[in-house]
Amino acid sequence: MELFVAQALNGLIIGLLYALIAIGLSLIFSVLKIVNFAHGECYMMGAFFSYYFSTLFGINPILSVFLSMAAVFLLGVAIQYLLLRPLYTGAVERKDEYAILITFGLGVFLQNVAMSVFGPWTKKSPDFISGITGIGIFTVDNNRLAVSGAALVIIVALLVIIGMTFVGKALRAVSQDRDASAIVGINPHRMNLLAFGIGVALAGGAGGLIGPIFLISPVMGILPGIKSFVIIVLGGMGSIKGAIIGSLLLGEIESLGSVFFLDPTRGLAYKNAFGVLLLAIVLLLKPTGLFGEKHVRME
Amino acid sequence: MKKTLFVIGVALLVALMGGSSVWCQESIVIGGVAPLSAPGAAESGAEMKVAMEMAAGEIGKILGKPVKLQVEDTRGLPEEGTAAMNRLADAGAVGVVGEFHSAVAKAEIEAANERKVPLIVSEAWADVITGKQYPYVFRIAPANSLFYTKVADWVKSIGAKNVVAIVENTDWGLGVDTVFKENLPGEKNINGQAISYTSIVAERTVSDFTPQLLMYKSMRPRPDLVMDIFTGTGEYLIVKQAAELGLATTRETAMFPVGTSALYPEYWETVGEYGVFSITKTGYHPLLGVTPAIMEFNKKFEDKTGKTPTFAAMEAYDSIYVMAKAIENAQATDGDAVLAALEKIRYDGVLGTIWFSQERKPDYMFHQWPGAKAVLIQYTAKDQKYTDAELLWPAILKP
Numbered sequence: 001m002e003l004f005v006a007q008a009l010n011g012l013i014i015g016l017l018y019a020l021i022a023i024g025l026s027l028i029f030s031v032l033k034i035v036n037f038a039h040g041e042c043y044m045m046g047a048f049f050s051y052y053f054s055t056l057f058g059i060n061p062i063l064s065v066f067l068s069m070a071a072v073f074l075l076g077v078a079i080q081y082l083l084l085r086p087l088y089t090g091a092v093e094r095k096d097e098y099a100i101l102i103t104f105g106l107g108v109f110l111q112n113v114a115m116s117v118f119g120p121w122t123k124k125s126p127d128f129i130s131g132i133t134g135i136g137i138f139t140v141d142n143n144r145l146a147v148s149g150a151a152l153v154i155i156v157a158l159l160v161i162i163g164m165t166f167v168g169k170a171l172r173a174v175s176q177d178r179d180a181s182a183i184v185g186i187n188p189h190r191m192n193l194l195a196f197g198i199g200v201a202l203a204g205g206a207g208g209l210i211g212p213i214f215l216i217s218p219v220m221g222i223l224p225g226i227k228s229f230v231i232i233v234l235g236g237m238g239s240i241k242g243a244i245i246g247s248l249l250l251g252e253i254e255s256l257g258s259v260f261f262l263d264p265t266r267g268l269a270y271k272n273a274f275g276v277l278l279l280a281i282v283l284l285l286k287p288t289g290l291f292g293e294k295h296v297r298m299e
Numbered sequence: 300m301k302k303t304l305f306v307i308g309v310a311l312l313v314a315l316m317g318g319s320s321v322w323c324q325e326s327i328v329i330g331g332v333a334p335l336s337a338p339g340a341a342e343s344g345a346e347m348k349v350a351m352e353m354a355a356g357e358i359g360k361i362l363g364k365p366v367k368l369q370v371e372d373t374r375g376l377p378e379e380g381t382a383a384m385n386r387l388a389d390a391g392a393v394g395v396v397g398e399f400h401s402a403v404a405k406a407e408i409e410a411a412n413e414r415k416v417p418l419i420v421s422e423a424w425a426d427v428i429t430g431k432q433y434p435y436v437f438r439i440a441p442a443n444s445l446f447y448t449k450v451a452d453w454v455k456s457i458g459a460k461n462v463v464a465i466v467e468n469t470d471w472g473l474g475v476d477t478v479f480k481e482n483l484p485g486e487k488n489i490n491g492q493a494i495s496y497t498s499i500v501a502e503r504t505v506s507d508f509t510p511q512l513l514m515y516k517s518m519r520p521r522p523d524l525v526m527d528i529f530t531g532t533g534e535y536l537i538v539k540q541a542a543e544l545g546l547a548t549t550r551e552t553a554m555f556p557v558g559t560s561a562l563y564p565e566y567w568e569t570v571g572e573y574g575v576f577s578i579t580k581t582g583y584h585p586l587l588g589v590t591p592a593i594m595e596f597n598k599k600f601e602d603k604t605g606k607t608p609t610f611a612a613m614e615a616y617d618s619i620y621v622m623a624k625a626i627e628n629a630q631a632t633d634g635d636a637v638l639a640a641l642e643k644i645r646y647d648g649v650l651g652t653i654w655f656s657q658e659r660k661p662d663y664m665f666h667q668w669p670g671a672k673a674v675l676i677q678y679t680a681k682d683q684k685y686t687d688a689e690l691l692w693p694a695i696l697k698p
Contacts, residue, residue, distance in 0.1 A: 003517050010509045120341030122532045124569040132543055141543035214506040215532055215539075215569055219337040223504050259510045268501040268511050269468060 007255045009135070013144050015251025016151040017206060021224050022231040022243040023158060024202030030175040030238035031195035032084065034099040038107035039203050040225020045110060046072045046204025047216040048118050051125045061126045065150070065208035072204025073197040079106065080196035088178075088192060107225070114218035125211025147209045154205060155244065158198075162240065171195055175238065203228075227275065234279050236292020245290060250275050327361045327632060329622055330387030330395035330416075331370035332380060332407060333615070338503065339375025340531045342563050343399045347421065347615035349604055351397065354619035361626050368619070373398065377406035384410035384418075392416060393632045394625070396618035399559075399611065400530075401425030401471035408436045415634040417641055419622055421614040422559075425470040426663040434666075435634065437641055437655050439614045439621070441582070441671040442663040443474040450580075451482035453675060453692045454524065458490045463515045464498040464526035465508055465537055472528045473500070475557060479526070498526075503533055508540050516546045523552060530558035535569040542573035553578055562609045562685045571681065578677045578691060582610030583650065586690040587672060596649045607684055610650070610673075617648035642666075 025039045036042075049068035053059045059067065083102050092098045128150075129142040162168035173181035174191040182188055207221070214220070231250055235242025257274040261267035282290060331351045333344035348370050355368035369390055371383035380403035387395050388410070394417040398404040404423035411418035412433040420428055420438040424446070429438045454462060462483060466476040476498050483496040497518075499511050515522055525547045527537040534556050541547045547554040554577045560566060561579040570577075583593070596616060600608040621644060626632060629640035646653045651670045658664040675692040676685060 003513065006513050007510050010507075010513070014507060115336055120335075120337050120345075121565055122535060122569055123565075124571075132545065134545070139543065139545040141540075215535060217337055217532055220506075223506075254507075255510050259514050264514060265497065265499050268465070268499050268505060268508070271505060272502065 003259070004256070006135075007259050008252060009140075011252035011255030012248065013140075013148045013251070014255060015248035016148045016155075017210060018224075018227060018231060018251055019155055019244045019247035020151045020206035020209070021203050022228040022235070022247050023155065023240055024199035024206075025228045026199075026232045026235070026238060026240050026243040027162075027171075027195055027202070028199035029232060030240070031171055032080075032087075032192055034084070034087070034103065035229065036196075036199065037100065037103040037225070038079075038110060039200070039228055040221030040223070041107045041110035041114075042072055042076065042200040042221070043203040043207040043210075043224055044114060044216070044218060044221035045075065046201075046207030047125070047211045047220060048114060048207075049204065050208030051123055051211055051216055054126050061128050061212070062146075062150070064125075065205055068208040069201040069205040072207075073201035075204075076197040076200035077193050079200075080193050084192070084196065085189065088189060107221075111218055111221070118218060120218060122215050122217045123211075124215050125208070127212050141213065143212045147213060150209055151206070154202070158202070159240070167194065223272075227272075230275050230279050232289075234275075234282055234289055236289030238293070239289070239291040242289055242291035249278065253278055326365045326367040327626065328367045328369055328387075328390055328392045329355065329619060330384075330390070330392035330397075331368055331615075331619075332373050332383050332387075332395060332397040332403075333370060334375040334399050334403070335370075335372035336374050338531075339373065339403075340399055340558075340560060342565060343422070343559055343609070343611045344372070346600075346604070346606070346608060346612040347397055347399065350600065350608065350612040350616035351619050353599060353603065354616045354623075358620065358623045361623050362630065362632070366623065370397070373400070373403050373407075375400045375403060377402050380404070380406040381410050383407070384414065384416070388414040388416050393634075394419070394622040394637055396622050397421050397615055398423050400469065401428060401474065402469045404428050405470055408433055411435045417622070417625070417634055417637045419618045419641075421618045422611045423471065425474045427470065427474070428663075429665050429667045430661075430663040432659060432662060432665040435638055437666040437668075439618055439650070439653060439668045439671065441673055442667055443471070443478055444661065444663060445667075445669075445671070446580070446673045447475050447478035448482055450675070451479060451486075454483060455486060455488045455494065457523075458488045458492070459523040460488060460492050460494060461518065461520050461522045462494060462496045462524045462526065463518070463522040464496070464528050465511060466498050466500045466526075466528040467503050467530065467533060468500050469503065471530075475528050476500070498528075501529075501533075503529070503531070505533065506536055508533075508537050509544065512537075512541050512544050512546050516544055521551050522546070525552060525554050527554065527556040528558070529556070530560050532569075534558045534560045535566065538566075538570045538577060539573055542570070548573070548576045555579065559609060559611055564606070567682045574678055575681050576677060576679065578675055579685070579688075580673050580675055581685055582671065582673045583613055584674050584676060584688075584690055585686050587674060590649075592647070592649045607686055609685070613649045617646070617650055617653060620648055621646050621653055 028036050046068045049071045050064045053064035054061045086092045128146040131142045170186045174188050178188045231246040235246030253274045258267035258271045333347040335344045373380040384407045396419040399422045401423040404420050422440045424443045426442050466472045625640040629636040655666045656664045676688040677691045678688045
């Protein structure tokens with residue numbers, strides 16, 4: 001029982017980290033109606049920005065995370081304006097293919113840039129809070145507790161912004177109907193910029209937070225990028241609530257599944273398969289995902 | 300006018316073709332293969348490349364022709380290894396040396412054999428690499444079975460009862476795991492107690508080992524030794540997460556990161572104080588004996604990079620010299636002549652006198668250098684260089 005509780009607690013911590021990455025991807029999809037295949041690389045850039053802010057300039061590690069979010073936000077705004085804006089101005093005919101090619105190519109580009117600029121070496125960001133805390137048999141790194149707390153705060157802040165502010169309402173309006181929102185005075189292009197910027201900034205924040213825990217390298221974004229896609233499909237494309245619940249579910253099933261698998265010595269080898277299995281079951285029962293609506297295409 | 304242009308064009312074409320053939324004849328190409336970028340172990344690949352360049356630069360000429368070293372990045376991916384070998388064969392490489400990852404080397408030996416290009420595997424340990432007994436494949440690094448059976452003896456000698464491992468799902472990792480599975484479970488330790496060995500296999504991409512380490516922590520009796528059979532980021536993460544959970548290194552449980560990554564400064568940058576008292580392996584340690592050749596190599600390498608070389612660099616350096624000497628001895632550049640020369644070679648390198656066994660039993664001994672050494676060391680302070688770590692267990696490897 002003690003082992004089960006310890007694993008569940010670990011799953012919750014991992015789930016919160018997944019949520020931070022996946023929410024951004026979900027927000028981008030809900031407003032822009034595209035899947036950002038460079039999301040994992042934005043997560044990686046956030047990790048490196050945060051690392052260099054704290055190691056080169058001696059900035060407090062927590063503050064570095066927020067600065068890295070700001071940097072990735074600006075990067076996202078630039079990417080959206082320069083590369084994705086043609087999708088919404090009528091300049092591109094085959095929109096779906098264009099979006100896939102641009103974001104996928106951007107991911108490869110960012111990975112190679114990171115490899116050349118930062119080097120291939122594995123790095124560790126400075127600790128947020130050093131030391132460990134004991135909870136029964138579960139001894140947890142204080143960084144994980146700090147990161148879970150920070151992730152929770154960021155998620156709640158985002159939910160408040162989306163649900164209770166004018167900007168949030170405008171984003172939701174654009175996600176529901178771009179033309180109707182334009183009629184009532186909302187600028188959809190500006191909301192695109194904002195949604196993409198916030199979405200990748202959340203991924204960048206997750207990268208910055210993960211630095212002291214899972215270490216950083218130019219290829220660190222590949223798997224989280226794929227997992228966040230699994231999560232948003234699981235939770236329902238474009239649903240932020242779905243992304244949060246999907247993340248927590250994935251965190252739990254990976255943590256518990258890899259230990260309580262029939263053959264525990266093989267459980268870790270199938271860790272990534274558990275998420276896909278969960279996804280397959282959910283999609284069989286509910287093709288739009290847990291909280292998804294009927295698929296909406298880019299017009 | 301058209302006729303003049305045609306004549307000039309043909310003349311240029313002939314000059315270019317003739318020029319390229321002269322250029323090909325005037326240099327001897329030796330190929331290098333190493334992981335220079337992720338997901339491969341780039342830190343190892345980078346130092347191997349530096350060592351290869353140093354050796355090629357020092358050799359300068361073979362058979363009166365300048366040596367051209369062409370190093371290809373295999374990224375730790377088998378398909379990249381095959382492509383690199385084919386590119387090098389197409390470029391006219393007389394021989395190829397290097398490689399760090401067993402899975403990649405396993406792909407490269409197929410290409411080497413098919414293209415009839417002699418390949419000296421510098422630092423990949425899976426038995427199968429020489430175990431396939433391909434005529435064109437030689438190896439300087441130890442075979443897994445040669446070294447890890449001795450490590451199993453060491454485990455028995457320290458009185459360990461409960462040994463656990465997390466193993467990367469690669470040819471090297473699974474090979475090491477197999478050696479331990481064959482040599483530890485049910486065997487008696489020095490105190491006459493039966494040893495249990497439990498291993499968990501994981502993909503190289505896994506970053507959270509906490510669930511499995513928690514499972515090991517809840518074992519009774521508690522594990523005496525945690526084997527971290529990973530390389531690169533995974534190797535660092537297991538050391539870090541085991542320490543964060545209070546599993547190892549503790550008074551009851553030792554941590555043994557088996558991969559080469561524990562020898563680099565990045566180890567301390569990523570695991571910090573959790574690396575103190577961890578045990579690891581190295582193919583070179585000053586207490587094994589510092590020859591003038593080692594001192595000279597270390598000095599040149601440190602002058603060039605500012606870093607202490609590991610045995611991976613020494614193996615790569617020696618590999619180039621061995622290949623060059625074989626070409627010189629063969630007085631020819633065709634694969635069969637170089638192969639015959641490699642089978643007869645005796646070369647006094649940085650790591651010792653290198654020669655290749657012709658024994659076919661056990662299978663991995665064919666074209667294997669039997670003199671490769673590896674020892675166990677233990678770090679006793681944070682940020683310690685591996686050359687300053689305490690020598691825990693010396694073993695001279697013999698077939």
